[in-house]
Amino acid sequence: MLTQEIALTATPTQTATLSALMTEPEATVSDAPLYTPEAAGLLLALLLLSPKEPKEPRGK
């Protein structure tokens, strides 16, 4: 069997890589939605600048 014939030894860098893979930290940048107060002003501006609602057709 191949795995018994070849003696493999990792370099210190590879061992450090292994340790890093075994101790994965939590994600540093979170993807959570954040409260942004400026967005409220933007939404208000869009609301004010938006065209008027179409009226119900009268008659008929």
Place this chain on the structure above:
Amino acid sequence: MSSHSAFAAASDALAACVLGALDGTGGAVQLARYVDDASDTLAALAAVRVLGADTFSPHLLLEGPLPAQDAAVVAKAFDAFPASGASEEAVVARRDHATAVLFARLSGEDTLRVAEPAPVDDAGPAGPAGWAGWCVRMAQLAPLATLVLDGPVHEAARDGALQLCRGVSRSILRRDFPTAVRLVRWLAWLHHEGVGLPLDPGLVAEHVLLVGGAGPRTALDLAIARHLLERRPGKGVKAAHA
């Protein structure tokens, strides 16, 4: 390809094998064949070390035998990457020790010679890092959340059930699903031990399965958690110190 990405890819491939064995879609894990067939043998051996105790999860949860040639591969992985004894790598040392304990149990021979790690920073959730930092460390120790193993880390988990639930909620809110799934494993283990939890582990497991089960290693963690949840609490094999 850097060694980091090669090792990570090999770990993902092995995790997919173990996952197949665990959910019954891929037949038994054949570690010897996996390492023989790999183009980069060192990366394959690194994958065995990275998954560590999780490599044995089909044998533990489904109670299958560990063939001699697979046991030889695990010993080979420990030869290629000597077990760390440095105190700053307490997490790695704990994981290696857990692998060695399960290996000794399944193969019947204690040949890995991994020293029991010194209880350096088992400060529990009240330690200097606070519950959030403690939960990150517990997430790194998630492979210990399985049957058979019991030790100081498990004792800390029993004491910190509330903090672990907080940690799960925090990770889900941060959308850090790999960490959340690792902590769900601890909740599943606590549930299996019969510890009362303020958070329903079944619902959390289902939620993270729906929103963020990316990657074979995360999928494997989730599969192990679900196996633990489905087992009747208290039923299981005798515990060993790890």
